[in-house]
Amino acid sequence: MVITRFAPSPTGMLHIGAVRTALFSWLCAKNQGGKFFIRLEDTDQDRYVEGAGKQILQTFDWLGIKLDGGPDHAELQTMKSNEDYPGALESGKVNSIAGPFVQSHRLDIYKEHAEKLIELGHAYRANESSEELTQLRQQAEARKMDFRFKEEMRLRTDIKPDEPHVVRLRMPRTGQTRYKDIVKGDMTFENANLDDPVLLKTDGFATYHLAAMVDDHLMGVTHVVRADEWLSSTPKHIQIYKAFGWELPQFAHVPNVLGADGKKLSKRHGAQSVFEFRDAGYLPEALINFLALLGWAPGQGDEQNVFSIDELIQKFSLDRVGSSPAVFEYAKLDWLNDMHIRRLEPEDLANRLRPFLEQAGTAIDTPERFAKLVQLVPLVKERAKKLTDAHDYINFFFKDIPVPPVEMLIGPKMELHLSLHALREARNVLSGLSDFNDDKGMEQALRALGDELKLKPTQLFTIIRNAVSGKTVTPPLFGSMAVLGREVTLARVDAAIARLMGG
């Protein structure tokens, strides 16, 4: 059984690059029919940011990523600040992965394991002050040497368990640590280049190195999928596993996501959190599709670009993840968003559009209005790249429009009186229509009128469009009038005729 995890620290908004790492981790598990869970790594009390845990859970909710394990209400409520979130799992797990999933709830476990390592001779207690260590490091640097803990520091046994101290891993000083990374390939590290990491801090909290390894082992993680920045500490982690005599998981270090300038993604590159993408009108399906393509491609002659989430799960594999950093570019995201918008069923799209329309000032607050929206959806889905684009196309269906100014009602290369005449004739045709819902019939009739008046389609239709919508850019005219209905359409045409007569 494949088990993967995403283990962020609640130190702020989940970065879009981190989301991609999480996505790969999740896809890896789901592709194998495995499990995926979230663990909150809140072992650094100083960096903790209130509300971050909640936001992380919310992020996965919005993305539609279901967890097989994660912090539950009880755990969330007892975090440094109450992080409870309605969408959290009831019991912390749905698939028998052992919790708790918040590291501050597992302090005893880490302590116990640190002691075990001391017993085994793979770790030791130390109590140099950070000032002392800083000084030693500076001295080493001054002599252009790499700082290493001295042997006498690594062999102390005089520190009592009850006095303040840290526990450090005693790394091997010779030989190499090797492993095969799923994305980076064969890795070799000279142990001589590595120093002893702190496992347990003076405050009793474990560091990442200890906590994450102990948890991954205890929780049965088979594939450690994490960001590139962990690559160089992997040999330390492998030594921890070895010290315990545990079977090694597979490691996969996924490369960073870069901004358009080739630098690591940061605030000045625009959107950071998925919430910003959500608010900008992106679909979770599109974001996931886009993120998946950042570093992964199906390959083997498969040139598909647009993937549903299920297709991604089916085709994804970690060993096809590239090992070089990828640049985040909005153009393709926008295109994918467009593609995914079109794939949605009308009702589904209408529901997703609703909050954006309401925010833009068009309330969809009655069943009638919603039904109208659903009717409209086919007319706008090809035109909207983002959910925020729809409002401009559809607002004139939901509210009264001011009578357009005279200039707008004069057709291209036409005179006022001719435009007026054309509009009157159009009104006659429209009012004579037996079935106003039949946009094809409507089109036929109006085209016939255009021929009769010796007007180009553009000329006639521009006048009608502007009169009926008050806009120069709209969804297809005939479908629009059909949705607008006979009454409203004719009223607007009449108002336009009156305006032209006045002018």
Add this chain to the structure above:
RNA sequence: GCCCUCAUCGUCUAGUGGACCAGGACGCGGCCCUUUCAAGGCCUAAACACGGGUUCGAAUCCCGUUGGGGGCACCA
């Protein structure tokens, strides 16, 4: 400074020694279609970072250079 790592069109990528004068997608430009805006169809431009090897033959293997990214904490 030291360690690790990466390098194909502007961007995401396919490519695992001959099938590659390098394929796809986005974007760009053009044409067609067209009631506006889109969409769609067709077409064009656009890349193997550089220098050395190895080999009959290299985008693919090796070495170096350059450039990018990451790491070197009682942070994760």
